[in-house]
Amino acid sequence: MPSDRSAVTLAVSTVVFALRPDPATGALTLWLPLVRRIREPYEGMWALPGGPLGEDEDLAASARRTLDVTTGLQPHYLEQLYCFGDVDRSPSQRVVSVVYWTLVRADEDASALERPGAENVEWFAADDVATHPGRLAFDHTTILAYALDRLRAKITYSPIAHAFLPAEFTLAELRAVYEGVLRRPLDPANFRRQILAQGTVEPTGGHREGTRHRPPALYRSNPARSRATLTIPADQEIPS
Template identity: 60%
Template sequence: MTGHERASAMLAVSTVIFALRKDEETSGAPQVWLPLVRRIREPFEGRWALPGGPLRVGEDLAYAAARTLNDTTGLTPSYLEQLYAFGDATRSPGADRVVSIVYWALVRGEEAERASVGENVRWFPADELPPLAFDHNLIVEYALWRLRTKMEYSRIAHAFLGERFTLAQLREVHEAVLGRALDPANFRRTIEGSGAVVATDEYLTGTRHRPPRLYRYNDSIDLADAGPLPRQQHPFEREQS
């Protein structure tokens, strides 16, 4: 191939879905988990991989990511953000070059429980993955780095919580994602001083001790900062509107 020939490539989408789950065997603190799909054809037949597939003609990227995710796991997360494009020339064995546009999604625990699991779909701890197909280990590693980085300055933890939550529940999310314990007093000062959360007049009921106050996120702060780009409507919302 000369330097003037045009390279051709197949365009695909993949999605990294993160949820906080407890290990059923250890019943320890929540960890970051993600669902993987077992490949049923070559290349890498039998190996676990991220949900995804080729882009169809006339299909928007975000819609393709949501569609392949729903087809394989049954999940329809409300938070879906483009992560990165992976297009190394050697990432896919064979003659065809594959460029993957990767999205990431965050789902709450109760949503994760509704995922379609079975012989070919299974949840794995994000920090304890087997060798995956293609370069998907690298993709997950990058997505985890992005998640942990955004946790420091954005309201992304909201995607793991309900509309109302205690500061202890919020701290538990940060500890699970960052993988380390946080001092409760320092965490409270930092969060309250950031203006990201607003105290409500509601309290968590059913506790043994003094009911903790419930908080909500400041609605003026977006979950994801898209800069000057318009906020995209969720692909499945467009079908219903």
């Protein structure tokens, strides 16, 4: 296909992260939906959800629309990640992509799974895809790797982990998010001490019922500390 560099096409793509159990271990791991391309370039290959920016759309609206159309997802958390514009990232034309990322709660993930007719959409383990160059169309492997690095860095200094959870959650559920994103276990006692000391969560006064043992306390995000800085090291367990 001839290359047309006379004009620049603006596109919007989205990296979607959900936490799902690993089929082998049962531990939470990061997964994302990919869309099989049905036209050239890269026909038949997998790509991030997205497409050209609509004439009357703003960037975030375009990201939300393409997510809804392709995956059925209508996530509550959407953030602009980065802009990718290398000259040769598309073989047929000059394309600049504004990339968003979204973190999906379990209930939102379940809703997407129930959506019928998504034969060209499939969920993959994010790290498996990111470590296989050339598996995705365009430069989407590079974009995915960038998003993973960004998430794993940001979770160590911000309360972004709360975006994976419902409004009320237990500390064990919060710890499972950190472990799933960072891909390593964290000491429960140290984690509890560290998180409570940071003040990024506050008790609701309620408890999680229906457990076999003593009902664990429920917490929620503390809006007064929504921008608080955490001190969880990216490469080691939470210190005592």
